[in-house]
Amino acid sequence: MKKIHAWLTAILMAVGLGLLAPGAASAASYCGLVWGSLEESNQTMSTASVSNVRTGQHYCFDRLVIDLKGKAQGYNVRYVSKVVQDGSGLPIKMRGGAFLQITANSPAYDNETGKATFIPANRSEVTNVSGYQTFRQVAWAGSFEGYTSLGLGVRARLPFQVFTLDGPGSGSRLVIDVAHYW
Template sequence: MKKPFAAIATAALAVGLGLGLGVTAPPPATAAPYCGITWGSAAKTRAIESTAQITGVRTGRHTCFDRMVVDLRYKVKGYDVRYGRVYTEGQGEYVPLTGTDIRIIVKARTYTDSGRATYAPADWDHVADVDDHRTFRQVAYAGSFEGQTTFGLGVRARLPMRVMILDGPGTGSRLVIDVAHRW
């Protein structure tokens, strides 16, 4: 006597499941990091003094992050970049910023050995135009004292950031701070 096809298929399925050959679900999908960014939001520090002098500050918007660049004469070696309140150099007065505060201390000064200014922003509260930026809200200058300079960077939220030192142009260097548009 022939068994109907459905009965044979049911029996084969039961044997397969009994042997552990059942169909398994794929593992849950994990989201890839935004633009491959894996920086995190912890403090970035390098505590090395230098004789570098700040000559300018500029910002730019990229596909996945906003960038702040501090241009320097000579090689910068140290910095301290972290989320937290910003205070003026020397006086210690709080600098209110638009958004979430990032304090940027550059181990470089804004003056020469003879006291001539190498960097003096026209507007301390708005060092760079960030109107078209996705993450940046404000860049402020908080002063230079005893070989270090502080800037405040207001961002829309606590987001991943990275800091790097790039050589050039010439004998100069650049301190680069990138803040992601999102996690």
């Protein structure tokens, strides 16, 4: 019994002196992601045209990719209270708890001929995101005067990141990742 009291006294003294203490609380974000939810933009215009829109699921985030014929450059991605169509400004009905208005500073048509380079089969459901953890809907908002816009309905206002990637070939990609959690 004396040994137990001696050990208990030693442990309590060590804790009291700060020799034994729990580790500091970590403020690390979900999956180590350090993204935010504020607007991200690059105002550079591009003559690269939109050729496809696709989505994918990852462990920590859902991803939307806009494929371009040429070099991706400018974009504007921000949370909005409602997604609006290019040109008319009319609201688009969206599913989700929060909405991202995504604008690529690239047309979805050939600049010389005016012929469309991407036409979604369904403007309200550009890609099928059923079963995604964060995405609820991808809607076409149009292509007007060199800009192409999409609406992205998500589960809640969550952190996101935007970046461009080269390839495949001479093309490029505008990528928007939205985290599953904060």
